[in-house]
Amino acid sequence: MSKKTSSKAAVKVDTGFMVFLLISALVAVVFYKDHGGNNIRSDGLTYYAYFQRIFLDRKLANTGMIAYPCGAPLLELPFLLIMCLISKIAGWEIGNGLAPRFHATVNFAAFTYWALGITFIYRLLRKRHGKGVSLISCIALTLGTMLPEYVLDMSSFSHVYGFFACAAFFCYIDRYEEKRGGKYVILQDMMLGLILGLCFVIRNTNIVIGAAYLFYKVTDIKSFGLRLKKVIGLRLIPQIAAFAVPVGMQFVLWRIMNGAWVIYSYGGQGFPYALKPQILRVLFSDAKGLFIFCPILLVAMIAMIAFRKDNPEYRVSQWVIFAAVTYFVSAWWCWWLGTAYGERMHCDILCIFALPLASFFENSYALLKRSGRTKAAGTAHAAVVFSYVVCCFFVILNIIWFYGCLEWKISPNFATWYQMKSYIGEIL
Numbered sequence: 001m002s003k004k005t006s007s008k009a010a011v012k013v014d015t016g017f018m019v020f021l022l023i024s025a026l027v028a029v030v031f032y033k034d035h036g037g038n039n040i041r042s043d044g045l046t047y048y049a050y051f052q053r054i055f056l057d058r059k060l061a062n063t064g065m066i067a068y069p070c071g072a073p074l075l076e077l078p079f080l081l082i083m084c085l086i087s088k089i090a091g092w093e094i095g096n097g098l099a100p101r102f103h104a105t106v107n108f109a110a111f112t113y114w115a116l117g118i119t120f121i122y123r124l125l126r127k128r129h130g131k132g133v134s135l136i137s138c139i140a141l142t143l144g145t146m147l148p149e150y151v152l153d154m155s156s157f158s159h160v161y162g163f164f165a166c167a168a169f170f171c172y173i174d175r176y177e178e179k180r181g182g183k184y185v186i187l188q189d190m191m192l193g194l195i196l197g198l199c200f201v202i203r204n205t206n207i208v209i210g211a212a213y214l215f216y217k218v219t220d221i222k223s224f225g226l227r228l229k230k231v232i233g234l235r236l237i238p239q240i241a242a243f244a245v246p247v248g249m250q251f252v253l254w255r256i257m258n259g260a261w262v263i264y265s266y267g268g269q270g271f272p273y274a275l276k277p278q279i280l281r282v283l284f285s286d287a288k289g290l291f292i293f294c295p296i297l298l299v300a301m302i303a304m305i306a307f308r309k310d311n312p313e314y315r316v317s318q319w320v321i322f323a324a325v326t327y328f329v330s331a332w333w334c335w336w337l338g339t340a341y342g343e344r345m346h347c348d349i350l351c352i353f354a355l356p357l358a359s360f361f362e363n364s365y366a367l368l369k370r371s372g373r374t375k376a377a378g379t380a381h382a383a384v385v386f387s388y389v390v391c392c393f394f395v396i397l398n399i400i401w402f403y404g405c406l407e408w409k410i411s412p413n414f415a416t417w418y419q420m421k422s423y424i425g426e427i428l
Contacts (some may be wrong), residue, residue, distance in 0.1 A: 022111045
C-alpha cells in the first residue's frame with residue numbers, strides 16, 4: 001500500500017480494480033433481474049421527456065417546459081438510440097419508449113457512467129497511492145454511499161450522471177495542469193470548459209465543481225491571488241466558448257419548447273431557508289442526514305481535517321464545494337429532496353471525498369508500519385483495526401439502509417429512528 005507516483009502506475013488499470021468492476025456488473029445484472037423494470041419513474045420520467053418528445057413524438061415546439069435540465073438525458077441518448085435501432089431491426093414496437101427494454105437500457109447507461117466515473121477517481125488516486133489504498137477507497141465510496149441507489153434503482157435520475165461528469169472534471173484538473181501548454185493548449189482549454197458545461201446542464205448546482213480549478217493549489221490568500229492571475233487571461237476564451245456549447249443547447253431547447261431563451265424552470269419553488277439553512281438536518285437528521293445514511297463520508301470529513309496537509313492541490317476546493325452544495329440543499333424549500341434514498345444532492349460531488357478517504361487508509365497503514373515492535377505498537381494496531389472495523393460497519397449500515405428503503409421498511413421520504421431500529425431488529 002505504499003505510495004506510487006510514477007506516471008505509468010498512475011494510468012494503469014490494475015487487475016483488482018477490474019475484478020471490482022466485473023463483480024459490480026454481475027451484481028447490477030442480478031439486482032435488475034430481482035428488483036428492476038421500473039427505473040424510469042418520478043423525477044426520472046421528467047428527464048426522460050426530452051427523449052420522448054424529440055425522438056419518439058418528434059414534436060418539441062410549444063410543448064411546454066420540462067422542469068429539469070437536459071444533461072442527464074443527453075448522456076443517456078446514445079444508449080437509447082441504439083435500443084431504438086435494435087427495436088426497429090427486430091420489429092419491436094417502440095411506442096412511448098417505456099417498454100421493459102428501455103428501462104434496462106437506462107439502467108445499463110447508469111452503470112456505464114458509474115464505471116467511468118469511478119475509473120477516473122481510481123486513476124487520480126493511483127497517482128498518489130498504491131493499488132490497495134486506491135481500490136479500498138473506491139469500494140468504500142461506492143458501497144458506503146448513495147451511489148448504489150442511483151445506479152441500480154433510480155437510474156433515470158440525474159445523480160449518477162452528475163457523479164460521472166463531476167468526477168471527470170475533478171480528475172481532469174490534474175492532467176490539465178500537468179500538460180498545460182504546448183500545441184494542444186486550445187483543445188485542453190476547450191475540454192475543461194466542455195466538461196464543466198456538462199456538469200452544469202446535468203444539475204445547475206454542479207457548477208460549484210469549478211472551484212476545483214479556481215482553487216487548485218491554493219493554500220492562503222497570497223496563493224489565491226497568484227492563482228487568479230493564472231486563471232484569468234486569454235485561455236478563458238476557449239474555455240467559455242466550450243462551456244457555452246452544452247449550456248447553449250439548453251437555452252435553445254427552452255426557446256423551442258416555451259418561447260423564451262432563459263427561464264427559471266422550477267417555477268414557484270425557491271430558497272425560503274436561505275437565511276436559516278437547515279444544515280444540521282441535512283447532515284444529521286434521520287430524515288435524510290448525509291452522515292446518517294452514508295456514515296463513511298464522516299470518516300472522509302474527519303480525514304480532511306486530520307490530514308489537511310495531504311493533497312494540497314484540492315485542500316481548499318474540497319471544503320468550498322462541500323459547503324456550497326450543503327448550503328444549496330439546506331436553503332431549498334424541500335431540503336429532504338422528496339422520496340429518494342438519503343441526501344442525494346451530494347451524490348454528484350462524491351469525487352471530493354475520494355482523496356480524504358484514501359489519506360485515511362494510507363495514514364492508517366503507515367501508522368502500523370511505523371509502530372513496528374515499539375511499546376506503542378499494540379495500541380496503534382488496536383486503533384487501526386478498530387478504525388477499519390468501523391469503516392466496514394459504516395459500509396454495511398449504508399447497504400442495510402438502502403435495502404430497507406427499497407422495501408419501504410424504512411421510509412425513503414421521511415425515515416424515523418423507530419423505523420431504522422425496527423428494520424435492523426428484523427434482520428438480526
